[in-house]
Amino acid sequence: MTDIEDLIAPLVTFRRDIHAHPELGFKEHRTAGRIAEALREAGIEVTEGIGGTGLVGVLRRGDNPRTVGLRADMDALPIEERTNLPWTSTKPGCFHGCGHDGHVAMLLGAAQHLAADPDFTGTVNFIFQPAEEGLGGARHMIADGLFERFPCDRVYALHNWPGIPAGTIATRPGAIMGAADKFAIRIMGKGGHAAIPQDTPDAVLAAASLVQQLNTIIARNIPASAAAVLSVTEIHGGHAHNVIPAEVTVGGTVRTFDPAVQDRIEERIEQVIKGISTSFEVECALDYDRYYPATINDADAAMDALSVAAQVAKAKLAPEPAPTSEDFSYMLQARPGAYIWLGQGRGDGSPPLHNPHYDFNDDVMATGIRLHVALAHHWLGA
Ligand SMILES: [Zn+2]
Ligand SMILES: [Zn+2]
Incomplete structure (x- = not known):
């Protein structure tokens, strides 16, 4: 020994x-x-x-x-x-x-x-x-x-x-330990001149609204007894002061301890995105990846x-x-x-x-x- x-x-x-x-x-x-x-x-x-x-x-x-x-x-x-x-x-x-x-x-x-x-x-x-x-x-x-x-x-x-x-x-x-999911949401408008906004869906404004709405999901849709985190950590889009960009991407992570809560958050993200698409006349695509349970x-x-x-x-x-x-x-x-x-x-x-x-x-x-x-x-x- x-x-x-x-x-x-x-x-x-x-x-x-x-x-x-x-x-x-x-x-x-x-x-x-x-x-x-x-x-x-x-x-x-x-x-x-x-x-x-x-x-x-x-x-x-x-x-x-x-x-x-x-x-x-x-x-x-x-x-x-x-x-x-x-x-x-x-x-x-x-x-x-x-x-x-x-x-x-x-x-x-x-x-x-x-x-x-x-x-x-x-x-x-x-x-x-x-x-x-x-x-x-x-x-x-x-x-x-x-x-x-x-x-x-x-x-x-x-x-x-x-x-x-x-x-x-x-x-x-x-x-x-929690489940770790990551999400990336592509917001697609058309792109155009910043001085003529009426001709171009505004992907930047849609992203701003999306970030705010995503941050209400845990507060308003998840019971206080369940622990969960949603953090928006990335926004990419735009490169010039006089151009409304054609596309903006918003990304982040979701952490949960219960698969039912995890399902509910993903479902709410999908619903929020549908609302954003309608109200801002943009197309949205969600990539939701449950990488660690x-x-x-x-x-x-x-x-x-x-x-x-x-x-x-x-x-x-x-x-x-x-x-x-x-x-x-x-x-x-x-x-x-x-x-x-x-x-x-x-x-x-x-x-x-x-x-x-x-x-x-x-x-x-x-x-x-x-x-x-x-x-x-x-x-x-x-
Ligand atoms: Zn580590
Ligand atoms: Zn480690």
Whole structure:
């Protein structure tokens, strides 16, 4: 048995190397290669190229038929790092601003520990997933036969969470993160001279009205008991002071925790657009994309995770879901499991996820490894 404390120093070095060499979604070739090498060194069977750059390490022991999947995401963000740390990104405009470098190191540590641990039977699948940041790497791995090739009775994922103090682990049954949808609405007029507006439907004025009406949907059509967000974030159109543009595009995002609320918002957007078309004599086209569903924890798996978490840290029932989203949601649609927040806050107002000054807190690495290991032991019954 390898003591987890003995694994930490080399894993911190490994994590910082991954941090210094970040890779965007589906381009995690170096990262996946380094993980595969380290897993093989630990004596773990590795299959690469699942759903693009994804890989799975399999540790099988004895004849216990129970199986568990533990997942880490590997990709970085298209952000310029501003930390000035010695292990700062060597790639302009690319940076581990969501701590996935830490996720990789913790799951690798759990694999190294369990591989050296004679004290369990069953199968643990270590799932290293590409492209969490908006590109749906989880969906690609599932479409590539992830759960047929590597059966998992249960799946778990950890995400480092700066808003929760280091040493605390939190999760909850049911929704833990929102569904993320994006929309783009093309408003098409004719285009013409700004001095002769009577000859041209005004796509700019239609866009202005549309933005205001979209912002009434949550306030007027969604019950106060349901949480939802609609934000208009983009308006594109026009290039000259004396031209009424032929087309303006309005875009934004919708976040929800309940599919019925999600349906109602999309329906209302369609109705608002019809009204805009009529009143401003423009044509409108809606592109509505539900790119990540809500992340819904299985109730039993989440309560199990809380009892396991209490063995390795302070465990806390999260009072409410976060409005952010996650493609682990696809894995939870396919298999029962839970998404778990690993507190990593330093108590000094340190930067949030996706901030250019953010860095994974290496002090919580041992806790994350212990949690992965304890989740595997708990489910496998060993
Ligand atoms: Zn992120
Ligand atoms: Zn993340």
